């Protein structure tokens with residue numbers, strides 16, 4: 001019986017999204033209006049460490065390429081050591097952290113306070129240091145994650161900061177909301193439920209069938225951050241060698257390392273740039289490496305019978321969040337295959353405390 005916290009918490013994501021839309025979004029809406037009226041921010045530093053940094057990269061892409069906001073994802077330590085840039089116009093810090101206690105992220109808040117940049121702490125613990133010391137504390141409402149490994153707080157954090165961008169856009173009446181955005185948002189919990197039930201057995205089978213000693217993850221747009229997190233989950237839970245690239249960037253050098261014994265995950269949602277990605281996957285297969293697409297694109301699924309098939313009807317706006325589910329499940333079941341305990345990985349704690357100075 002699979003009784004690890006990590007699996008339970010992966011399966012809890014649909015409910016967590018439902019609760020966030022009901023309880024957290026109204027709080028985000030009022031905070032966005034207060035922040036806009038007080039500061040008129042235009043440069044958004046989205047920071048975090050480890051999984052929280054990758055979680056910040058998902059809304060950063062969404063801010064820049066969908067909402068038209070200047071979203072910059074940087075690791076907390078980089079913000080502490082280098083921000084703000086001389087040309088930043090009315091910057092604001094949005095610091096993401098499950099615990100609210102990670103040293104570099106706490107220091108990022110303190111740096112913002114010291115240079116007069118308004119700060120929002122987005123955490124799963126409103127009693128944490130970051131929540132106490134920031135200007136605005138946003139509790140995602142995604143609580144009680146027992147596993148050291150972040151799963152529902154990863155997707156919950158990415159969703160919370162994405163919602164913040166959507167509400168800030170509305171607060172300033174800048175742009176018409178992107179098409180289908182509200183529809184995709186309303187069906188996000190049911191889409192996630194569909195994904196969990198559609199892919200869990202596939203991910204388990206792929207994990208048990210995996211005969212590779214190195215894994216490569218390819219994703220573009222917001223899905224690049226999802227793939228970074230998918231690769232990190234595999235390293236954190238079963239210490240397997242894994243790396244991640246922007247899909248089309250893979251040809252420019254890393255392609256040289258391909259050979260039999262390497263497995264390449266390629267995340268390909270239906271719609272854009274399919275022929276280019278299919279051409280690349282064909283070239284990768286030609287080296288003897290194993291290609292495993294994660295996709296709901298018919299042309300991809302027909303070509304690669306070992307694909308992890310995502311539901312056809314899921315919305316596109318939150319694909320980077322929904323495609324996390326098969327990536328998390330593969331990492332979990334691969335750890336089971338390797339007889340590892342994913343809830344207590346070696347050399348890793350729930351949050352890191354270390355020395356860092358601006």
Ligand code: F1P
Pocket residue numbers: 049050051052096097098099100101102105148149150348349350351352
């Ligand atoms: C950040 C983090 C986690 C990682 C590990 C150590 O924690 O790097 O991403 O999985 O647990 O801490 P937080 O700032 O999000 O609490």
